Amino acid sequence: MRIDLHTHSTASDGTDSPAELVANAAAAGLDVVAITDHDGFGGWDEAAAALPAGLTLVRGIEISAAADEVGRSVDLHLLGYLPDPAYPPLVAELAEVRDSRVHRARRIVAAMVADGHPLSWESVRARAQGAVGRPHIASELVDLGLVPTVSDAFTDAWIGPHGRYYLSERKVPVLRAISLLRDAGGVPVFAHPGASKRGTTVSDETVATMAAAGLVGLEVDHPDHDEATRTALRGLAADLGLVVTGSSDYHGSRKPTLLGTNTTADPAYEAVVAAATGVLPLSA
Numbered sequence: 220m221r222i223d224l225h226t227h228s229t230a231s232d233g234t235d236s237p238a239e240l241v242a243n244a245a246a247a248g249l250d251v252v253a254i255t256d257h258d259g260f261g262g263w264d265e266a267a268a269a270l271p272a273g274l275t276l277v278r279g280i281e282i283s284a285a286a287d288e289v290g291r292s293v294d295l296h297l298l299g300y301l302p303d304p305a306y307p308p309l310v311a312e313l314a315e316v317r318d319s320r321v322h323r324a325r326r327i328v329a330a331m332v333a334d335g336h337p338l339s340w341e342s343v344r345a346r347a348q349g350a351v352g353r354p355h356i357a358s359e360l361v362d363l364g365l366v367p368t369v370s371d372a373f374t375d376a377w378i379g380p381h382g383r384y385y386l387s388e389r390k391v392p393v394l395r396a397i398s399l400l401r402d403a404g405g406v407p408v409f410a411h412p413g414a415s416k417r418g419t420t421v422s423d424e425t426v427a428t429m430a431a432a433g434l435v436g437l438e439v440d441h442p443d444h445d446e447a448t449r450t451a452l453r454g455l456a457a458d459l460g461l462v463v464t465g466s467s468d469y470h471g472s473r474k475p476t477l478l479g480t481n482t483t484a485d486p487a488y489e490a491v492v493a494a495a496t497g498v499l500p501l502s503a
């Protein structure tokens with residue numbers, strides 16, 4: 220089977236609506252696709268209602284989290300597959316993260332405006348139907364002609380990890396995010412653990428701590444990982460007994476990556492589904 224376990228819709232920072240996402244997944248020849256928007260379940264119902272025949276939908280999420288490393292905090296993303304979307308502590312935590320994203324994006328835009336850049340908060344806000352993020356600001360910068368492409372906004376001059384206008388939103392402490400997901404019957408998988416161009420990555424010791432806390436898998440095959448990174452992560456997953464997943468992290472037209480660029484092997488997918496007790500994968 221062709222299985223892509225990490226994609227975004229307009230419920231966060233993708234450009235396909237959830238209905239377009241599942242249609243495009245079927246057209247790309249996928250058998251299984253996971254919808255994993257940042258910090259919310261807002262795309263689930265539309266994706267489920269539009270599910271084409273022959274495609275299986277894995278309902279998921281990508282949680283903005285942070286790990287305590289020696290002397291500092293390191294941001295990371297935690298995928299969660301098939302959690303109960305009504306589990307109150309998870310719902311409450313995600314609402315706080317989305318709320319903090321609004322304040323943070325508004326502060327980023329205000330700092331740009333203070334420097335004389337002609338952005339409008341209303342225009343940026345209107346780009347986001349769910350969790351607002353840096354990609355919405357990046358698209359605004361592109362449309363204003365201030366940068367040529369979305370990825371050119373992720374630099375030191377703008378909103379890259381060390382960028383002039385970078386600000387952090389609230390992050391969920393990663394061990395709490397893992398336990399919230401597990402308590403909701405979901406399956407936590409560490410997203411792009413070696414994506415160093417996004418910022419500092421966490422240490423192997425922290426991954427071991429996450430594994431002991433209930434992490435199920437590592438997203439080894441990801442467009443941001445080179446071959447050496449994938450080899451190292453595969454070794455770490457084997458050492459810690461973690462499932463190895465692969466995915467595109469598709470964002471529609473906001474990133475060049477196509478659906479199915481990286482995929483997950485059938486046994487790994489089956490292990491993820493077997494570990495879930497929240498909701499089931501859906502087939503039309």
Ligand code: AMP
Pocket residue numbers: 232257283351352353354369370371373417470474
């Ligand atoms: P945020 O969650 O608001 O901090 O924004 C992070 C999102 O920005 C990620 O989920 C990606 O979709 C996107 N992103 C991060 N780095 C880059 C990059 N170098 N080029 C394009 N998009 C990026």
Ligand code: FE
Pocket residue numbers: 227232257354470
């Ligand atoms: Fe994103």
Ligand code: FE
Pocket residue numbers: 281296410411
């Ligand atoms: Fe991510």
Ligand code: ZN
Pocket residue numbers: 225227281468
């Ligand atoms: Zn993602």
